[in-house]
Amino acid sequence: MSVNKAVVLFLIGIFGITFLNAQNLLPLAEVPILELPQQDNKALQIQELEARVPGRPQEFATRINVNVTPETHGIWETTNNGDAVWRMRIRSPKALSLNFGFTQYQMPASGMLYLHSPNGKKAIRPFTDADNESHGQLWTPILPGEETVLEVRLPAARRADLKLELKYVHHDYIGFGAARPPSGSCNLDVICGAADGWGIVDSHRDIIQAAGAYHIGGTATCSGALINNVRNDCTPYYLTADHCGISTSNAPSVVVYWNYQNSFCRQPNSSASGQPGNGTLNQFNTGSIFKAGYTPSDFTLIELDDPLDALHNPYLAGWNRERVVATSAIGIHHPGVEEKRISFENDPLSISGWSQPSDSTHVMVNDWDIGTTEGGSSGSPLFDQNDRIIGQLTGGGAACGNNLEDMFGWLAVSWEGGGTSTSRLKDWLDPDNTGALHMDGKSCAYSVTPSPIVQSVCIPGTGSVTFAIQVSGGFGGNVTLSLNNLPSGANASFSVNPVGPGNSSILTVGNLASLAAGSYTITLLGTDGVESDSTDLVLNVSSAAATTPALTSPSNGQTAVPAVATFTWGASSGTYQIEVATDNQFTNIVSQASGLTSATFSSSLLASLTTYYWHVRASNICGMSAWSPIFSFPPDQINCVNLPA
Known part of the structure; x- marks a missing residue:
């Protein structure tokens, strides 16, 4: 939020209707209101609670379709200084909060859209031309209460440039951030520290800043975390679970909340820890772009479509893609989409799978030693002993009072995922193909x-x-x-x-x-x-073109080559291109890669009874080397191995 936006928000929040009346506008009671059909909160709550199962995002609101534009609803007025103001009220009886989906949003320069309560005491920061996106949509955070005032202010000469169409109003029937039942008292608040007897939390303050709760489509909720990339450039990538349902079409509807946590430490297992907290929802990012997802390891990666606000103290967490078992783990999450909590596992994890243990697509926390996870924690990050993300929560049986497990989609599997840019992490977290096995986090404040x-x-x-x-x-x-x-x-x-x-x-x-x-x-x-x-x-x-690489493995004529072959060669300068074929003229290429930054490459499965030929060349800014001499390994010598299902 810029200083100007903060000042305007302060004026709206403090002066409310008095500020508006000073502009000779109609009293709010005379502004047209759209009354929405009444919803049965109790019935909706029962329906939702019965539908909740592990591996499903929780819902808190129901969608009401509308068709509102400044041409069809509300009222236009002119202020003393000549600005054009459009206002209307929207009321959904007994809603605990409202949030809105604008399928068309294009704000002219110097224009602003405000959402505030009728008494002006609750408001969302103004939306401006900085919120104009290529997808043309705007999805808002929640505003408590059953009635919201929509207000647009802009220079009168720019009124024709405004494009605003409200299609969806979301009626909160259960309370965003109010779990039903409340999250378990065994959970540990992230605000706790040494002064409260929880010094174990203090060394993880940075990764706590990475985690955030979000809603999608105005109705469903999950958790996730900001994640760093090898360029270390503060690109706002956000990792969550595939089962939370983000796709290319609905990614613009994601609203992520930062620093949603209790203001004081509620001691675990106390009555206060099992009751609602006092966290605030005034720090957020709205809108995103889908980058990649892969169902077997249950990951989704999005890029938030606005820059991170330094005032929110954002942190992009590091990651580890090595296929090694973490010796301990930390989970940071929003149980029931309530205030942020932290959990600790002091023992080594296990490798398993969500559908079948033999799938080896997930890492498993066998039993949390401190805290737990709950519904609403889905998509939350799991960190290894070095505070690097190794997975995101799919689900499990863990809860306060039991010793059951939690399953997290394994980042090591998600790295290559389905083998394409839209189904793996590699292309986004290592865009220059450096081959990095792990990455530390970065503060972007x-x-x-x-x-x-x-x-x-x-x-x-x-x-x-x-x-x-x-x-x-x-x-x-x-x-x-x-x-x-x-x-x-x-x-x-x-x-x-x-x-x-x-x-x-x-x-x-x-x-x-x-x-x-x-x-x-x-x-x-x-x-x-x-x-x-x-x-x-x-x-x-x-100072010269790259030198021709010397091939090392598989050696020329080598026998007993694994079905998943790893090719290596002597290092040169720059990057490498490799081709693997079934003929020495390389007209039938079965595997290839270019832009490799390390002198190694793992092939897809090779078939027995086939001779394979391979060669490599290098290139740098000065030029490309010649192809290396061709190596081959003969038929009948492929050593077949049993691979995991």
């Missing part, structure tokens, strides 16, 4: 982010390269930029330094012809004197 992360040059032809440096808006003052480990002989300059919060600078690294060929890591630092951040840049310098 105080960040200096370069773009790109990696630059490659061919000398002597290229004398300099540039990086765009973005400074996040969370810093308290101007940020001074500097570099460590600049290669000897090179020079560097910033177009702007220091840089104001939320602004950018261009870093130019020059005199590159003086450098020897190689890869150089340069550390970029930024500080406002209180907060600081650092990130690494990589400069790859080449």
